[in-house]
Amino acid sequence: MFDLLNYDFMQRAIIAAFLVGLAAPLVGIFLVQRRLALIGDGMGHVALAGVAVGVVTGTQPVWTALILTIASAVLVELVRARGRTSGDVALAVMFYGGIAIGVVLLSRAADGQSGNLETYLFGAITTTSPTDIWTFAALTLVIVVVTWVLRPRLFAVAGDEEYARATGMRVLALNITLAVLTAVTVVISMRIVGLLLISALMIVPNASAQLLTRSFSAALRTAVVIGVACSVGGVFVSYHADTPSGATIVVLTVLAFTLAAALGGLWTRWSNARHETPDEHPHEHGGDCGHPAVRHGDHVDYLHDGERHAAHADHWDRHPTDRTTTPRG
Numbered sequence: 337m338f339d340l341l342n343y344d345f346m347q348r349a350i351i352a353a354f355l356v357g358l359a360a361p362l363v364g365i366f367l368v369q370r371r372l373a374l375i376g377d378g379m380g381h382v383a384l385a386g387v388a389v390g391v392v393t394g395t396q397p398v399w400t401a402l403i404l405t406i407a408s409a410v411l412v413e414l415v416r417a418r419g420r421t422s423g424d425v426a427l428a429v430m431f432y433g434g435i436a437i438g439v440v441l442l443s444r445a446a447d448g449q450s451g452n453l454e455t456y457l458f459g460a461i462t463t464t465s466p467t468d469i470w471t472f473a474a475l476t477l478v479i480v481v482v483t484w485v486l487r488p489r490l491f492a493v494a495g496d497e498e499y500a501r502a503t504g505m506r507v508l509a510l511n512i513t514l515a516v517l518t519a520v521t522v523v524i525s526m527r528i529v530g531l532l533l534i535s536a537l538m539i540v541p542n543a544s545a546q547l548l549t550r551s552f553s554a555a556l557r558t559a560v561v562i563g564v565a566c567s568v569g570g571v572f573v574s575y576h577a578d579t580p581s582g583a584t585i586v587v588l589t590v591l592a593f594t595l596a597a598a599l600g601g602l603w604t605r606w607s608n609a610r611h612e613t614p615d616e617h618p619h620e621h622g623g624d625c626g627h628p629a630v631r632h633g634d635h636v637d638y639l640h641d642g643e644r645h646a647a648h649a650d651h652w653d654r655h656p657t658d659r660t661t662t663p664r665g
């Protein structure tokens with residue numbers, strides 16, 4: 337079972353899988369909130385063009401992919417800021433342009449080099465080099481720190497962009513930050529999960545976690561646990577079953593989602609009668625608690641961690657961030 341740990345390349349694969357399983361759901365939760373589930377896919381396609389540039393010019397594909405993907409991420413956010421339709425079109429251009437440019441460039445590469453196209457598209461655990469591991473570890477650290485520090489702001493913007501703008505948040509800067517984090521996640525994931533499937537690891541663990549949990553912080557923790565378990569577990573399974581790592585990992589996340597859907601249904605039925613309260617609430621809200629206050633029908637909600645909390649008897653209720661929904665509690 338654990339004999340694979342005797343191989344250096346498998347040790348590297350497991351470290352890389354851990355890093356990817358950690359970073360992808362962490363960034364993905366904000367994409368799910370913003371209904372931008374496909375943006376990671378678009379960036380995966382652009383990253384392929386970046387890999388092709390690296391292969392053709394004989395430089396490091398990881399770095400050329402990173403530069404091109406970040407550049408396109410910033411560009412799409414700037415276009416998106418000017419209106420929904422053009423953002424949609426920008427995403428489509430990323431999809432087609434990325435894959436077409438990638439394939440054209442790789443066809444010009446010296447014989448034998450374009451053969452590893454598939455390893456980038458679908459991931460190949462054996463291809464992670466020691467240099468890759470250090471690069472991925474550093475980039476994962478950046479992702480974890482930035483998402484943690486900006487978590488309340490990113491979530492406020494994801495939940496209600498208009499409202500976040502009204503409270504004076506720098507929405508465009510936060511959107512660009514999220515886009516860059518997504519781009520970095522796509523690039524560190526390409527060796528293990530592959531560029532065509534990376535979006536699944538950002539989205540599916542979060543979809544599962546939302547079926548099982550009621551608050552943002554619990555959903556985030558659960559999604560990261562599912563992501564790491566499926567990612568590292570997928571490397572084990574793919575080694576023993578001799579299957580491609582990326583597809584194996586994604587199959588595991590889909591199984592986890594199916595399980596969560598089944599358990600989530602039971603859980604909801606059991607807890608439906610219970611009052612909906614946030615699972616963590618270490619402070620009282622008030623005029624100087626630092627959380628934006630927003631009118632919600634006949635009462636005031638306080639916004640933090642992307643949720644709205646309102647006073648109710650001796651506890652705080654969680655109210656939907658969608659302001660068109662009728663308040664509960």
Ligand SMILES: [Zn+2]
Pocket residue numbers: 620621622625626627638640
């Ligand atoms: Zn507060």
Ligand SMILES: [Zn+2]
Pocket residue numbers: 632635636637644645646655663664
């Ligand atoms: Zn409310």
Ligand SMILES: [Zn+2]
Pocket residue numbers: 617621638640644645652
């Ligand atoms: Zn609160």
